[in-house]
Each structure stands twice: as C-alpha cells, then as structure tokens.
C-alpha cells in the first residue's frame with residue numbers, strides 16, 4: 001500500500017528525515033510513533049505527495065503519490081482547519097464538493113459515516129462549538145467522504161480526553177475491519193499497542209518497525225519492578241546497569257541493559273544500603289521499548 005525508501009528531508013539546519021524506509025501493507029493499522037519533532041508530519045506529508053523529499057522514493061498503491069486518484073487517499077492533517085461557522089453537515093458537504101462528488105452521494109455517505117463516528121445527533125451544530133474530541137471526529141468524517149482505500153491520520157487523538165481517544169480507536173478498528181488501510185501517527189505510546197504494526201521514529205530515524213508483539217520479544221527480561229521501603233525518586237540514578245527509572249510511590253519501574261545482570265546489580269545495590277527489596281521482571285510496555293531504543297540510538 002505504501003512503500004517509502006530512503007526518504008531524506010532537510011529544513012535548513014534540521015535533518016527532519018534521514019534515510020527513512022518503511023512499508024505499510026494492505027489492511028494494516030500502521031502506527032508511526034514518536035515524540036514532538038521526530039519527523040512524523042514531514043514523513044506523512046511526503047507520503048501523501050504534499051511535500052517533496054530531497055532523496056528517496058515513495059510508492060503509493062504502486063504509483064507515484066502525485067499520480068494517484070486523490071479519492072483513494074484520505075488525509076487528516078495534524079491541524080485540521082474546519083470552518084467554525086459552518087455546521088457539521090455543512091463542513092462535510094463543503095469537503096465533499098472539493099472532490100466534485102454529487103450532492104446526493106455526499107449526503108448518503110455522510111449519513112453512513114456520521115453513524116460510524118457517532119456524530120449523527122449533532123449535524124446542525126456549528127463546528128466551532130464542538131468539543132476537541134468531536135472536532136477530531138468531524139475531521140475524520142471529512143477525510144472519509146471519498147471512501148478512501150488508504151487513510152493517513154496525523155496525531156488524530158492529540159489533546160483528546162481518554163474516553164474520546166478510546167472511541168476514536170473503536171472507529172478506526174471498525175473502518176479497518178471494513179477493509180481500510182490506516183496509517184496513524186501519535187506521541188502516545190499506549191496507542192502503539194493498538195496498531196497491527198508500529199514504526200518508532202525519533203530525530204528523523206526509524207528505530208524499529210514490526211508488530212507490537214515482535215518488538216517486545218527481545219526485551220522481555222529487561223523491565224523490572226522493584227519494591228523497597230525507600231521512597232527516593234532518585235534512588236537508582238547512579239546505578240550504571242539502569243537505563244531508565246520511573247518512581248510510582250510504592251514501586252520503581254526500571255529498564256536495565258541486561259536482565260540477569262541488572263537484577264544482580266540492583267540486589268547488591270539495595271543490600272549495600274541496608275534496604276530490603278523485591279525485584280520482579282514484568283512485561284515491557286511500548287514506552288519502555290522506546291526508552292530502550294532511544295538509549296541505544298544515542
């Protein structure tokens with residue numbers, strides 16, 4: 001569906017993308033996961049043919065992005081400019097008319113999509129008075145009006161409350177179930193778990209790309225939970241084997257460079273300070289993986 005090979009893009013002194021390659025297969029929910037400034041928007045815009053790359057090649061449905069039928073591609077930009085003084089229905093009709101779709105076709109499709117996105121009861125509400133989550137759903141509805149085979153969504157759930165985020169993902173699953181291929185960017189690591197395949201991107205580099213399950217496999221012993229009576233958030237700051245430490249009041253979550261060695265080092269360290277401790281390997285979360293991978297990359 002999408003094949004990007006060795007894409008590089010520079011903005012004066014900033015290398016936004018550095019030889020990025022990835023492939024999105026039909027019916028993937030492909031997550032592009034990375035922090036602010038990682039290069040997500042730049043990559044998505046290049047993939048959608050909205051910006052040109054300095055180097056590398058993109059194929060979209062086996063064609064150059066600028067040659068594909070635009071109706072096959074739904075793109076929801078990071079900052080979608082809805083018309084605040086138009087209603088939901090009017091925004092959708094306006095958007096559909098940009099693709100020269102007949103009015104009746106737009107109406108029929110809008111009805112169908114509004115049902116999926118749960119906006120049906122609000123079609124006469126002005127876009128400007130919608131909540132953040134509803135605005136994002138409207139932006140999605142507009143991106144769906146051409147019934148695209150591929151949907152590219154740039155941080156659709158950013159700043160949206162947890163319940164609306166859940167609803168949004170339910171909609172994505174439903175669309176995917178109907179056969180749509182989806183590429184979605186997010187800074188939220190927990191959303192990586194919801195994707196069928198994930199690419200971690202940081203400072204213009206793809207750090208890893210695979211299914212969440214496969215990404216986790218090599219790190220199964222490297223995340224440890226430690227319970228000890230000491231409650232100092234900086235307790236493990238100077239322990240060499242610990243790559244990252246989070247403190248949760250009653251426990252620490254540590255990422256170590258090597259599972260068994262790390263456990264040994266922590267045990268000795270606690271003992272040296274006269275502290276009791278329970279150390280337990282836990283299954284890594286996407287956030288842990290990202291920490292491990294960015295650590296390796298530095």
Ligand SMILES: Nc1ncnc2c1ncn2[C@@H]1O[C@H](COP(=O)(O)OP(=O)(O)OP(=O)(O)O)[C@@H](O)[C@H]1O
Pocket residue numbers: 011012014015016034035036037038039040041042043078187
């Ligand atoms: N038009 C531009 N001119 C100059 N620099 C740019 C431009 N667009 C992006 N950049 C820079 O390129 C890098 C990648 O930006 P990009 O917007 O792709 O990141 P992102 O992952 O989408 O970040 P965010 O999560 O904040 O949206 C950043 O350092 C950004 O400042």
Ligand SMILES: [Mg+2]
Pocket residue numbers: 040041042078154155
């Ligand atoms: Mg962005």
